[in-house]
Amino acid sequence: MPGPDEVVHRLAAACRTGDAETIAAVLSPDVVAVCDSGGRVPAPLLPLRGAGEVAWLLRSLLPGNDLAVQSVNGRAGLVLRRAGRALAVIAVTCVQSQVTAVWVVLNPAKLRAWHR
Amino acid sequence: MADLDEAASIFTGVRPRLFGIAYRMLGSAAEAEDLVQDVWLRWQATDRSVVHNPGAFLATTTTRLAINELQSARARREVYIGPWLPEPVDTSADPFLGAERGEALDLAVLMLMERLTPQERAAYVLREAFDYPYAQIADILQSTEAAVRQQVSRARKHVAGDRKIPVPETAQRQLLATFLEAARSGDLEALEQLFAADVASVSDGNGAKHIARKIVVGAGRVATFIAAFSSWYWDGVDVQWVTANGWPAAVLRRGDTLLGVVTVDASADGIEQVLWMMNPAKLGAAVAVTK
Numbered sequence: 001m002p003g004p005d006e007v008v009h010r011l012a013a014a015c016r017t018g019d020a021e022t023i024a025a026v027l028s029p030d031v032v033a034v035c036d037s038g039g040r041v042p043a044p045l046l047p048l049r050g051a052g053e054v055a056w057l058l059r060s061l062l063p064g065n066d067l068a069v070q071s072v073n074g075r076a077g078l079v080l081r082r083a084g085r086a087l088a089v090i091a092v093t094c095v096q097s098q099v100t101a102v103w104v105v106l107n108p109a110k111l112r113a114w115h116r
Numbered sequence: 117m118a119d120l121d122e123a124a125s126i127f128t129g130v131r132p133r134l135f136g137i138a139y140r141m142l143g144s145a146a147e148a149e150d151l152v153q154d155v156w157l158r159w160q161a162t163d164r165s166v167v168h169n170p171g172a173f174l175a176t177t178t179t180r181l182a183i184n185e186l187q188s189a190r191a192r193r194e195v196y197i198g199p200w201l202p203e204p205v206d207t208s209a210d211p212f213l214g215a216e217r218g219e220a221l222d223l224a225v226l227m228l229m230e231r232l233t234p235q236e237r238a239a240y241v242l243r244e245a246f247d248y249p250y251a252q253i254a255d256i257l258q259s260t261e262a263a264v265r266q267q268v269s270r271a272r273k274h275v276a277g278d279r280k281i282p283v284p285e286t287a288q289r290q291l292l293a294t295f296l297e298a299a300r301s302g303d304l305e306a307l308e309q310l311f312a313a314d315v316a317s318v319s320d321g322n323g324a325k326h327i328a329r330k331i332v333v334g335a336g337r338v339a340t341f342i343a344a345f346s347s348w349y350w351d352g353v354d355v356q357w358v359t360a361n362g363w364p365a366a367v368l369r370r371g372d373t374l375l376g377v378v379t380v381d382a383s384a385d386g387i388e389q390v391l392w393m394m395n396p397a398k399l400g401a402a403v404a405v406t407k
Contacts, residue, residue: 036201039196070206091204110204
């Protein structure tokens, strides 16, 4: 059984392909995504549910950004940056070998410590 | 001056721990920094000659300030646009926060802790993340050891609840329909039976008239809260069933006026959360989603 950090690395690899189906394959069919934008950047206001919707969300965040796997709150998570500026920090919850929740922090006020 | 040097040296030694407590309580690194700074100012102004255990004193001050701060933080989150998540922390950059004391730090766990009372949250953090003895936590919280044990146990159950399996979409929709019927009729007993024991009702009204500003928690309290406005609220209200972002949702309208969007989140224990999106500024987006 792969550990949660390994699942996150698989998710990152899937995101790098940019293919929605490849991303969806790492997600649980019941996966939930919650986006915190603080109203400052466009983001869904209600949670997204289902591998299709969440894969679409992740895919929409990727183009033009660098993707890194980093230690977010004690677990592997994803960080998206453009020219060193953090645009999203994504914490991931896994159950067994699937991603069951993604917590997407987009609010610029919460990303200051993540710029490189 | 030597005395102040000693005070600074003691403070610096426990600072990472104080930050760890404040961050886990508030879910905000920026607010936790401010709070720890406040503790330092208080520590400077304290008659330190009468403090026998500086570490315990500073942890107590931090915890009590964090409990106070959490009350106003919650009020601010109710007027926050969209879902609120904790400020993520880079645990590779802060080994103390991450590797040594990883408990109660996971973002999903912090979100679950949002539904605890500030006292329960403090008890859980001090016990699980910092391994304080129950007796000492009781001192910090000005409570009894028995009460603290109960608070930690309740919090543990709650955090374990993360593994609860959500019920399928068709059942969610059925629950939402039954819930709306019970809410409309103000049937207190029927409402209570639908709820998980620690159900939370979360309203996003951005301070609009007639919209609750507090998160209401507990089957009895949520049922009472919802039954209380059954008599006037539902008069002439039409319900339209939609799927909003993959969740079954009900759009509420009175005539041409859009009142809001309601969704429920349920596990095998019943409804865990009732989410009321009533913020006029956000309803445009919510309704666009329903099309």
